[in-house]
Amino acid sequence: xxxxxxxxxxxxxxxxxxxxxxxxxxxxxxxxxxxxxxxxxxxxxxxxxxxxxxxxxxxxxxxxxxxxxxxxxxxxxxxxxxxxxxxxxxxxxxxxxxxxxxxxxxxxxxxxxxxxxxxxxxxxxxxxxxxxxxxxxxxxxxxxxxxxxxxxxxxxxxxxxxxxxxxxx
Numbered sequence: 438x439x440x441x442x443x444x445x446x447x448x449x450x451x452x453x454x455x456x457x458x459x460x461x462x463x464x465x466x467x468x469x470x471x472x473x474x475x476x477x478x479x480x481x482x483x484x485x486x487x488x489x490x491x492x493x494x495x496x497x498x499x500x501x502x503x504x505x506x507x508x509x510x511x512x513x514x515x516x517x518x519x520x521x522x523x524x525x526x527x528x529x530x531x532x533x534x535x536x537x538x539x540x541x542x543x544x545x546x547x548x549x550x551x552x553x554x555x556x557x558x559x560x561x562x563x564x565x566x567x568x569x570x571x572x573x574x575x576x577x578x579x580x581x582x583x584x585x586x587x588x589x590x591x592x593x594x595x596x597x598x599x600x601x602x603x604x605x606x
Contacts, residue, residue, distance in 0.1 A: 445511050446471045451543075453551045458511050465495065470543045471508065473550040474519045475599055477538075478504035478529065480560050480575060487581070488527065488565070489572040490593065496548060497593035499571070505529070506595070508550075515553040523557070527573065528564030532557035539602065546598035554599055 444461035448469045464471050478486040486504040490497055507522035509515055516537070523529040535557040543549045565573060576584075582604070589597060 444508070446508055447511050449551065461495075461508075465548070468549045470549050470551065472515065472518075473506060473508050473547070473552050474515055474522060474555060475503040475552055475595070476505040476519055476523055476532075476535070476555045476557060477600075477603065478523075478527075478532070478557055478559050480558065482575075482577075484575040484577050485581060486527075486559075486561070486563070486573060486575055488570045491567065491569055491571050493568065497595070500593040500596075501591055502593045502596045503554075503599065504573075519553070519555045526566050526569045528566070529557075529559055532559055534558050539606065541599060541602060544598075546594045548595060550595075552595070552599065554603060 445458050446461060446464050447455045448457050448459050448464060448471055450456055450470065459469060463469070480486070487501050488504060490500050490502050492498045505523050505526045507518065507526065509518040519535060520532065523532055535555055538554045538556055541547055541552045541554065543551055563573060585592060585597060585600070
């Protein structure tokens with residue numbers, strides 16, 4: 438999703454039921470509950486693809502993040518948002534075995550988003566959308582965990598939080 442100040446999101450209640458719509462700017466400024474997806478893309482070697490967020494992003498610019506992440510559009514379902522975001526951010530049109538893994542409740546670390554975390558498989562290569570992503574790399578899970586421990590500020594809060602939850606499953 439190309440982000441602009443005119444993006445409109447569904448504002449939801451504590452049960453993830455839609456209340457109304459508001460602009461991205463208002464939702465983020467007022468810390469209103471809303472929806473997002475994160476996708477962890479693994480290759481057959483078991484490595485995770487990480488993306489590095491564009492420096493123009495309004496949250497966590499330049500930080501390393503899930504393979505793909507994005508807001509659920511107004512009126513859209515999580516299961517429609519995940520494949521859409523994969524296409525928009527990294528150009529992945531046919532993810533292998535895209536499946537829901539867990540749903541995280543809104544908190545400060547998720548940016549007050551209900552988040553469904555998905556996994557899928559792909560070998561790449563990916564076509565990165567430069568307004569969203571400035572780079573990416575495959576990484577072995579043990580190297581990622583070491584990097585997260587040594588340099589946590591290299592990563593977006595939401596990724597660190599969701600990855601820890603994923604690892605605990």
